[in-house]
Amino acid sequence: MNAIKPLHLFGETILAGESKTISMEIAKLHTMNKLKVPIIVERSKLEGPIVLFCAGLHGDEINGTETVRQIITKKINKPKKGTIICIPIINIFGFINQTREFPDKRDLNRVFPGSKTGSLASRFAYYLVHEILPNIDYVIDFHAGGAQRFNAPQIRIEQGNSELKKLAEAFHAPFTLYSKNISGSFRSTCDKLGVKMLLFEGGKSLDLNEDITREALEGTKRFLEHLDMLNSRKKASEPKHTSVYIEKSNWLRAKYSGMFHGIAKAGSFVNKGDLLATISDPYGKVEHNVKAPHEGYLINVNHAPFVYQGDAIFHISTQLET
Known part of the structure; x- marks a missing residue:
């Protein structure tokens, strides 16, 4: 194998075999305090793919941040070959305030590819696209369900992309959901730039869940093993479940307002007429x-203590891949 070429990020150079934490500084807090977004880079001395593990596009989805944190602390990010870049928190403003959006009330995952002179969220998107993505071959972006909606662990990819399906098969989450790329999303921008992304969903906002984190970590190790990047000191586990591929699904919405008592669990299979909850x-x-x-x-279950008429309460598959 050939030696790795120097990597350049935000004006800094990371050499082959080097470990470095780079601080991305785009804007200050309103108090004028500096706000730095750490980017942790681990490089092998051998040539190979460059992989990005990131979380916190939505600041309240902290289970994704915990997953990337554990990728770092368990040294899963030290590659056998190539380079692994970890960004545990992208929306640092939302993480501080425990909110989904940026202070400008914009959803970062709807403003890509961004603008150098646009809103705060748009500027963050711009620098991710222009400083990070040109160097990247693969991305796993870790998310959680919003607004008290708990996602069963799942990978989301666009249907018809054979390369992404192979990566999803390697990750082997309990569920793989085919979903279209949304305009303005990080995933859509990666697709347009030829960067291969898996979007992981699991758990809910403002919550840490060990089972979800474990599924994400084991899938990450299988993903790296597939790319021949997993450190020889680490071992990828054999999946203990089959992966269900969901082609179509829909939301079941509340017909009444009231106190919500959920019975069915995320990830479970239900039959027509089964009792899911009471209101x-x-x-x-x-x-x-x-x-x-x-x-x-059931790939998503609402954990809210009360709901209003029309609220999404269960996400249920309607058609599986055969």
Whole structure:
């Protein structure tokens, strides 16, 4: 194998075999305090792919941040060959404030590819696209469900992309969900630039879940092993489950407002007519049953203590890949 070429990020050079933490500084807090986004780079002395593991596009999705943190602390990010870049928190503003959005109220995952002179979120997107992505071959972007909605561990890819499907098969999450790229998203921009991305979803916002983190870590090791990048001191586990590929799914929405008592668990298979939850008034007079409209896997379950009419409460598969 050939030696690795120098890597240049944000004006700094990282050589073959070098470990370095780079600080991305784009804007200060309103108090004028500096705000740095750490980028942790680990390089082998051998040529190979450059992989980015990132989280925190949405500042309240902290389980993704915990996953990338453990990738670092468990030294999974020390590659056998190539380079691994870790960004545990991209939206550092949202992480501080425990909010999904940037201070400008924009969703970072809807403003890509961004603008150098645009809004704060747009500027962050711009620098990710122009400073990071030109160097990257593969990305795993770790997310969690928002607004108290708990995602079963899943990989999301666009249908019809055979290379992404091979990567998803290597990761081997319990579920692989085919979903279209959303305009303005990080995933859509990666696709346009030829960067191969897996989007991992698991857990919910403002919550840490050990089972979700474990699935993400084991999948990451299998992903790196597939690329022949996994450090020889680490071992990728054999999956203990089959991976279910979901072609179509829909949301079941609340028909009533009230206190929400969830019964069915994320990741479970339900049959038509199974009791999923009840919605009750707080005075003990009314209780409505929520039943499965058809059979399928529950890939997202609402954990909110109360819901309003029309709220999304269960995400259920309608068609599996055969």
